[in-house]
Amino acid sequence: QKEVEQNSGPLSVPEGAIASLNCTYSDRGSQSFFWYRQYSGKSPELIMSIYSNGDKEDGRFTAQLNKASQYVSLLIRDSQPSDSATYLCAVKAWSGGSNYKLTFGKGTLLTVNP
Amino acid sequence: DGGITQSPKYLFRKEGQNVTLSCEQNLNHDAMYWYRQDPGQGLRLIYYSQIVNDFQKGDIAEGYSVSREKKESFPLTVTSAQKNPTAFYLCASSISGQVLDTQYFGPGTRLTVL
Numbered sequence: 001q002k003e004v005e006q007n008s009g010p011l012s013v014p015e016g017a018i019a020s021l022n023c024t025y026s027d028r029g030s031q032s033f034f035w036y037r038q039y040s041g042k043s044p045e046l047i048m049s050i051y052s053n054g055d056k057e058d059g060r061f062t063a064q065l066n067k068a069s070q071y072v073s074l075l076i077r078d079s080q081p082s083d084s085a086t087y088l089c090a091v092k093a094w095s096g097g098s099n100y101k102l103t104f105g106k107g108t109l110l111t112v113n114p
Numbered sequence: 115d116g117g118i119t120q121s122p123k124y125l126f127r128k129e130g131q132n133v134t135l136s137c138e139q140n141l142n143h144d145a146m147y148w149y150r151q152d153p154g155q156g157l158r159l160i161y162y163s164q165i166v167n168d169f170q171k172g173d174i175a176e177g178y179s180v181s182r183e184k185k186e187s188f189p190l191t192v193t194s195a196q197k198n199p200t201a202f203y204l205c206a207s208s209i210s211g212q213v214l215d216t217q218y219f220g221p222g223t224r225l226t227v228l
Contacts, residue, residue, distance in 0.1 A: 004156070008154070031213045031214075032213050032214055034216065034217075036219075042221070042222070043204055043219040043220060043221050043222045044157070044204070044219050045219070046216055046218065049216055051214060088156065088157070090157075092213055094213070098164075098211070099164070099170070099211060100211060100212060100213045101159065102159075102217060103156075104156035104157040104158075105156055106154065106155055106156040107156065
């Protein structure tokens with residue numbers, strides 16, 4: 001069973017601080033990694049995707065991937081109250097034939113306090 | 115205005131009834147997916163389709179059925195055989211089902227069994 005693990009939180013940070021969200025995965029053959037943000041009662045929306053080791057920055061968001069250690073993280077700089085949401089880590093790996101499956105973690109609830 | 119639409123937003127089902135959830139996309143995506151989300155849980159894959167007239171079971175297909183007669187549409191039927199259908203149902207699509215593709219989500223349908 002391929003697993004994606006996240007700390008469920010809640011993770012609470014003050015406004016303006018850096019929020020650090022972590023995710024580990026069990027399938028060493030995983031090839032694509034995604035972070036989604038989900039507001040309460042809403043559907044997930046994509047924040048970042050990352051495919052190779054290292055850092056990828058997009059505005060206030062930085063995704064970090066370390067395939068050797070099987071972890072992926074998301075840093076949110078200058079956190080805002082509007083960043084308060086559940087962050088889902090998703091990992092894609094080959095599942096047989098021409099199929100690739102996206103496996104989701106349970107999410108980390110982030111609260112940014114004004 | 116491109117995107118994924120799901121209807122209805124809220125759905126109530128009586129015991130023993132079959133209900134069908136609609137998912138339509140105008141993104142010209144080949145692949146479509148159905149997920150189920152329970153409170154505090156990650157997304158679990160029900161069914162997916164990478165091409166018209168073909169679909170595969172996901173991790174929790176029992177009690178569900180789908181069809182893919184048109185590229186734009188991937189309806190999900192929740193049958194009376196599904197013993198615990200109350201959940202948030204999310205439809206997603208991607209360009210194809212390949213490893214680098216990103217899945218984008220519709221707004222979701224919240225199903226409640228009365």
